[in-house]
Amino acid sequence: MLNSVNINKTVKSINDLNRKLVLKGKYKTLKIMEVCGTHTMAIARYGIEQLLPENISLISGPGCPVCVTPIKEIDIIIEMIRKHEITVFTFGDLMRVPGTYSSLYTERSRGKKIKICYSPSDALDYAESNPAIKVVFIAIGFETTAPLTAILVKRTHNKGIKNFFIFSVHKTVPNSLEALLSDKQINIGGFLLPGHVSAIIGSKPYSIIPKKYKLPCVIGGFEPLQILLSIYNILNQIKNGVPSVEIQYRSVVKPEGNPVAVKNIYDVFEPVDSGWRGLGTIPSSGLSLKGPYKKFDAKMKFPVGKIISREPPGCICGDVLKGIKKPVECKNFAKTCNPSSPLGACMVSSEGACAAFFKYYRNSYNYHTGKSKP
């Protein structure tokens, strides 16, 4: 059960400190970007914004790996399935994401061999048990899931397995945040950084944010009290005038992260430029198989021809991912775009801002205050 005494205390502290900071002229309104999709969902589920002062708002960032995967990648994997005899394993979220022409869900209902797995090791086990079947695993996620993919690729290589391949759409978070900050449209006052990505990479990769952009950062946990404490810590950094990357989620995140996991990632992958929906191409923000592991790259093994991909007309996922617009400001939201017939990935993904809004707030958003309260 939640510790309501500590939660109430923290909420009061946030309100008191906010009042002081506004009086001192530090800011009039404060936008905190919560990067991680799991934070987006937790904040929506617990109605955290309702506990905050009116002038502090939380905006959702690009921390949803499914949402930031360009439509072209969906189109490529679908074309790959259509052209080659392969069995594809994917996480469930990706199934309904609409590509330009189709989705994995639709292709499966047309008889294509597409299976959902909870863990990538299910895909490798299947490949080992069925050596005649070519298995492709869609490797998606940030630094939290990339080490697992890397270990599986190493295992595939060491065991001499010949029928397992990776379609990597892995991305890395820190460079995307810098790309956001260079966009003048965005007006962020602080960051609530992702807890689980940071458990892998530690706090150092974010250090450019306080150094160059003078913005406070806190790596927070996912329980309501942890989120509220992180917000308080951000305000505290503003008060002290010394922005840094602080770790609130100390039970899980160390400053040095998990060096073994990081080593595994970069033994197998190399950073490459990568396209992010809404943000464009960000240098060194994607992961591609390298060296002796290149032979497991599905894109090389199963080439497809030229594909013309298009963003769905009217979809403003890009602006939502940058935190410029709230989902409810999209004219298609909850009308032509909903979870059973989504226009864009933000509505489908379990961590998507539009999905969170749809599930918890679609009837209650107050356009005047910008808050979501029934």
Place this chain on the structure above:
Amino acid sequence: MKNHNKNIILLSHGDGGVKTGELINDIICRYLKNDILDRLEDSAIIDCKSKRVAFTTDSFVVNPLFFPGGDIGKLSVCGTINDLATSGCRPYALSLSLIIEEGFFMADLEKILKSIRDALAEAGPGIKVVTGDTKVVEKGNADGIYINTSGIGFIDDDIYISPANIKPGDAIIINGNIADHGISILGQRQGFNFQAGIESDCAPLNSLVFDIVSSSKKIHAMRDATRGGLARVLIELADSSKMNFEIYQDSIPIKRETRGICEFLGMDPLYIANEGKMVVIADWGDRNRIVQAMKKNKYGRQARIIGRVNRRRTSNERTCVILVTELGTKRYLDLHYSEQLPRIC
């Protein structure tokens, strides 16, 4: 020569000939004997015990067939009995239709029939399977076995339970812990090795309903929370009664282990299936009496008031169930759009 075919279902078991007779007489009837079924007539003739009859049907395609706390057999009895019970009727008779895949193990069929027999016994002495049907389909179809049960029950003249009776201020009550059924199924399906050992809550609730309607004359509505979870039932009741509900999240009973597994998997327990949970909406003044009566029943030990009916909606307002979170913040409870867990019942 050993007859290897003796222990599996064959297509001939469904062709209406000798083997069909063997299956019905030697196997099925052995578990489900009663005076009406034993006549093996095309229709069961039943004396009507009241002016109003409740009638329901349900099909069961659960995967896997056997899970902690139950199996498809137990589910097929409890599911239909619980649907009947929500009307306040006395469940009386069930039909049982089996669609069995060629090659299904006879031992598994017998296990399922035994579960059906035991569930009927648990539900009460008078409830019987009075008619049925058996079909066998080629290998590759029916995923082992599909079952349909339909049921009738008799409603006493002084019982009238319907969402139309729901009034502002009514108490919203549930009989116990949510989400156990869905989690127990998931644990089997994905091979998750949950140490917690969550069992399905599959149970016949007709005796609990009898205790409830005996404790108060002001029971307004009841519904069992199955697919779509507690959330779906609350939204449906709010919708059909045209009332707004307010639900208190920290009052909703849930086992610590179930809650932990849901958090780990990122699933919301409010949307996860149950097979032994009844939501009761009744006059606020009778709430404590009703909860006390429920707690005396085996299937109501964790009964709790979880919310209150708020007010009538105006004609242009949308259906509204507000969840007051553990933090005291509020959000809407809305229907899930995605298939969290298919083939749960």
